[in-house]
Amino acid sequence: MAHRRKAWWLLGAMLGVSAAHAQSLANEPVKQLDLKRYLGVWHEIAHLPMFFQRQCVDHITATYSELPDGQVRVHNACRTKGGGMDASDGVARTTRGPAGALEVRFAPAWLAWLPWVWADYWVVELDPGYRWAVVGSPSRRYLWVLSREPDMSRTQFEALRRHAAERGYDVDKLVITAPLN
Template sequence: MKTLIALLLALAAPVAMAQSGAGAPNAPVADLDLERYAGQWHEIAHLPMFFQRQCVDRITATYTRQPDGTIEVRNACRTKDGDMDESTGVARPVDGAPGALQVRFAPGFLSWLPMVWADYWVIDLDPEYRWAVVGGPSRKYLWVLSREPSMERAQFEQITARARAKGYPVDRLVMAAPLR
């Protein structure tokens, strides 16, 4: 009986590690230059999120540095009826974690409530800032972003393989832009 239990535990360990994301650490990048990160990004793919259910394509995120050190976040997408949907929020850096931000889309008068701020971690980043991958500690959301409106398939596969190793369910990604 002890041998059977040991065998079952040995077989279950790799599955549990894969499901927990133990293959690679899930953490924000160690260095993020917000000046270089600013500007427009095109979404290539995302994990399903309720607030993006109306988006069909042309999904962008534009980050603009503000004098007070925060970042204006402007998300836009084209909806099924052809209209553009847009939302504006604010991001603030997290002290001691250059690749981590907190983002809020709730009205400013609610900014004192911790629950209106969401973790926004840049978890993978091209050294030339041509693409970025955004996630968070829960692994429930993930966005693959690019400076261009499409991405090379090989690059996308490399990016998603690293995200998978960090425990993200990349098999559930919704494609928002074409791959080349």
């Protein structure tokens, strides 16, 4: 009987270690983000599948520019399956949380007063030189790997992918949309 309890305890301990390892990084926004340095063009390297990006195949960019009221204009563009380009425009704003916690909306401005039109946009990992960023959400439903360049080294991507997995994101579903060198 004691051996059986010890075996169950050992199995539980191993599963606990495995689960802890699977999410060893906190899924939270970065504490420091210089929004002015974050502005500009970002190339998407990979994303978790989502309905509103279903038509995009590659050449996916997000361009951020400052608005007079301190918010950020968001311009997303991509090449579609048919070879054309698709784009959408939105607005991002800071929150009362950590610097890397933003909210974004693509609904018309007249709906901006509704809380449900704003979605969490968390910068969860950021290169000190602002060469790449990983953006996610509290639900772990959304994830983007972004780069200032239109490609990324496979080594860098795999490190970011591993970190995202350690934050609890389902990285097995990542759609890679740019070249990995």
